[in-house]
Amino acid sequence: MRMLLNFVKGCTSFESIRRINGVTHDNYKDACYALGLLEDDKEWNDCLAEAALWVTRNELRNLFVTILIHSQVTDYRKIWNTNFEILSEDIISLQRKRFRLKDLQLTKKQLEAYTLFEIESILLKMGKSLKDIDRMPLPDSALLNNAGNRLINEELEYDKDALKIVHDQSFALLNARQKSAYEAIINSVEKEEGRLLFISGHGGTGKTFLWNTIIAKIRSQSRIVLTVATSGIAALLLPNGRTTHSRFHIPLDVSSESTCEIKQGSQLAELLLKTSLIIWDEAPMANKFCFEALDKTLRDILRVRYENSSDKSFGGLTIVFGGDFHQILPVIPKGTRADIVDTSLNSSYLWLFFTIYELKQNMRLYSGRVSDSEAAKISTFDKWLLQIGDGSFYDDINKELIKLPPDVCIKPSNDPIGSIVEAVYPSLLQKYNDPTYLKERAILTPKNKMVHELNDTIMKMLPGEGRTYFSSDNVCKASVNTNDEDLLYPTEFLNSLRFPGIPNHDVHLKVGTPVMLLRNLNQSEGLCNGTRLIAMDLGKWSASANIISGKNIGSRVTIPRIIMSPNDSKWPFKLKRR
Numbered sequence: 001m002r003m004l005l006n007f008v009k010g011c012t013s014f015e016s017i018r019r020i021n022g023v024t025h026d027n028y029k030d031a032c033y034a035l036g037l038l039e040d041d042k043e044w045n046d047c048l049a050e051a052a053l054w055v056t057r058n059e060l061r062n063l064f065v066t067i068l069i070h071s072q073v074t075d076y077r078k079i080w081n082t083n084f085e086i087l088s089e090d091i092i093s094l095q096r097k098r099f100r101l102k103d104l105q106l107t108k109k110q111l112e113a114y115t116l117f118e119i120e121s122i123l124l125k126m127g128k129s130l131k132d133i134d135r136m137p138l139p140d141s142a143l144l145n146n147a148g149n150r151l152i153n154e155e156l157e158y159d160k161d162a163l164k165i166v167h168d169q170s171f172a173l174l175n176a177r178q179k180s181a182y183e184a185i186i187n188s189v190e191k192e193e194g195r196l197l198f199i200s201g202h203g204g205t206g207k208t209f210l211w212n213t214i215i216a217k218i219r220s221q222s223r224i225v226l227t228v229a230t231s232g233i234a235a236l237l238l239p240n241g242r243t244t245h246s247r248f249h250i251p252l253d254v255s256s257e258s259t260c261e262i263k264q265g266s267q268l269a270e271l272l273l274k275t276s277l278i279i280w281d282e283a284p285m286a287n288k289f290c291f292e293a294l295d296k297t298l299r300d301i302l303r304v305r306y307e308n309s310s311d312k313s314f315g316g317l318t319i320v321f322g323g324d325f326h327q328i329l330p331v332i333p334k335g336t337r338a339d340i341v342d343t344s345l346n347s348s349y350l351w352l353f354f355t356i357y358e359l360k361q362n363m364r365l366y367s368g369r370v371s372d373s374e375a376a377k378i379s380t381f382d383k384w385l386l387q388i389g390d391g392s393f394y395d396d397i398n399k400e401l402i403k404l405p406p407d408v409c410i411k412p413s414n415d416p417i418g419s420i421v422e423a424v425y426p427s428l429l430q431k432y433n434d435p436t437y438l439k440e441r442a443i444l445t446p447k448n449k450m451v452h453e454l455n456d457t458i459m460k461m462l463p464g465e466g467r468t469y470f471s472s473d474n475v476c477k478a479s480v481n482t483n484d485e486d487l488l489y490p491t492e493f494l495n496s497l498r499f500p501g502i503p504n505h506d507v508h509l510k511v512g513t514p515v516m517l518l519r520n521l522n523q524s525e526g527l528c529n530g531t532r533l534i535a536m537d538l539g540k541w542s543a544s545a546n547i548i549s550g551k552n553i554g555s556r557v558t559i560p561r562i563i564m565s566p567n568d569s570k571w572p573f574k575l576k577r578r
């Protein structure tokens with residue numbers, strides 16, 4: 001009842017406290033559940049049943065996998081048994097198409113095996129497996145064996161003729177510096193020299209262009225190149241790119257002793273044994289221990305392939321790193337400048353073995369897609385930005401202030417929020433439904449408080465009622481050594497807490513609002529930290545949205561409530577916000 005009193009306004013009787021959206025519930029617990037304030041496995045059944053009304057079965061299986069991986073389920077077997085039927089509704093027709101047998105019938109056991117096989121395929125793309133999930137049934141091993149090593153198959157499935165054409169076209173365009181890096185990399189791959197190369201260059205100097213040319217070359221020769229990036233958003237820019245953590249199973253809390261969680265003999269280990277090249281974009285952003293973890297793991301795994309692999313950096317595999325040390329370095333919460341430098345790639349023991357190639361020419365200006373005046377403008381901005389990066393463009397003696405050029409500023413006014421919204425989102429009401437309009441706009445602010453103010457202002461401007469989702473907040477039992485956490489940390493207090501990178505207790509959404517995902521939910525579906533979407537169906541237990549940035553633009557995804565915990569907070573307990 002106390003929890004409800006925080007939400008139900010103007011109640012006149014005990015019964016009215018239990019009335020939620022016109023329905024009077026039998027008890028307070030049910031009323032709390034209806035508001036989404038409680039944690040219960042029943043939520044996942046309700047969520048899948050609700051989404052089944054509007055999504056395809058394949059989307060539903062993706063939703064099921066998201067629940068398995070990101071939401072804390074108490075009894076996996078039970079939610080599988082309850083939802084098996086809706087998850088398998090299209091399996092017979094899928095198999096009929098696959099085997100070209102229009103009268104094919106399946107027994108319940110076969111149906112279960114094929115459905116689990118589909119679920120396992122989604123999990124494998126995320127680098128996970130049903131084997132890792134407690135008490136979940138496993139697909140038929142014969143089916144899995146027939147499918148072979150799907151990680152390797154996926155890397156060999158490319159259209160080689162098309163890639164050869166792409167390669168020849170881009171190769172002809174490479175500038176001198178790009179070409180010399182290209183030759184060094186291809187030589188090292190062909191002669192298995194196992195070199196370590198670092199391609200540095202600021203934004204627009206054609207690193208991605210170079211990667212694409214090299215990837216096309218290697219894949220057109222039926223060889224394997226793994227493309228990874230430190231952040232999900234950069235990974236989406238690479239063909240079949242993945243984040244380094246998901247591709248190599250690097251632990252999240254990485255230290256000097258860490259290794260990647262890859263078992264000898266696993267599908268991933270076999271893939272690494274067959275790999276010719278790894279391209280790691282945005283390398284300066286990663287903690288040096290990530291590289292060292294991969295180094296140690298490859299030295300071990302590649303011993304089957306190369307003699308003395310344990311004496312060679314990365315076991316003797318050619319690895320290309322790219323990025324710009326001017327851009328974001330590893331984030332060390334409350335770390336000093338020295339801490340950050342010490343965690344960077346160039347403080348690692350591996351840095352000694354790198355050969356560095358530098359790209360200098362801003363190719364964005366020469367790609368022929370911009371007019372001369374636009375190119376001059378970009379060039380001036382580019383120089384200005386680089387000077388700031390070099391620390392040579394200060395407006396005062398204390399080296400603290402930078403003068404912004406007038407064309408990037410908006411005029412001061414009495415309503416700064418209104419002005420910036422008007423400047424960034426002109427004619428919002430006519431255009432808020434247009435994905436292209438939304439895709440190219442964003443307001444960045446240094447503080448979350450301002451983000452919330454801006455969001456509230458813009459949400460109020462948009463038409464429609466929308467829906468408010470409440471989180472269920474709990475103190476993680478393992479993080480406190482008392483049974484009185486309810487007294488110490490009452491729910492309304494937990495609800496009021498705000499953390500960076502984690503949504504507040506209440507999230508208000510309207511159909512058509514652009515949202516940004518804050519978690520790497522499913523790379524292969526293009527769902528990672530930073531993916532932008534437009535909210536579409538706002539169900540009670542899940543929300544569907546259309547992707548508008550990165551990979552898979554236009555496809556629809558359904559997202560359940562997932563559990564998030566702040567990484568480091570000042571409180572003496574760990575909050576679980578679902």
Ligand SMILES: Nc1ncnc2c1ncn2[C@@H]1O[C@H](COP(=O)(O)OP(=O)(O)OP(=O)(O)O)[C@@H](O)[C@H]1O
Pocket residue numbers: 173174175178201202203204205206207208209210363364365366367
């Ligand atoms: N050799 C080239 N010939 C023609 N166009 C090129 C060449 N190299 C790069 N470009 C084009 O220049 C633009 C910027 O290149 P690219 O995105 O590869 O740069 P980048 O270094 O990866 O930039 P960022 O660090 O911002 O991601 C792209 O439009 C790309 O197609």
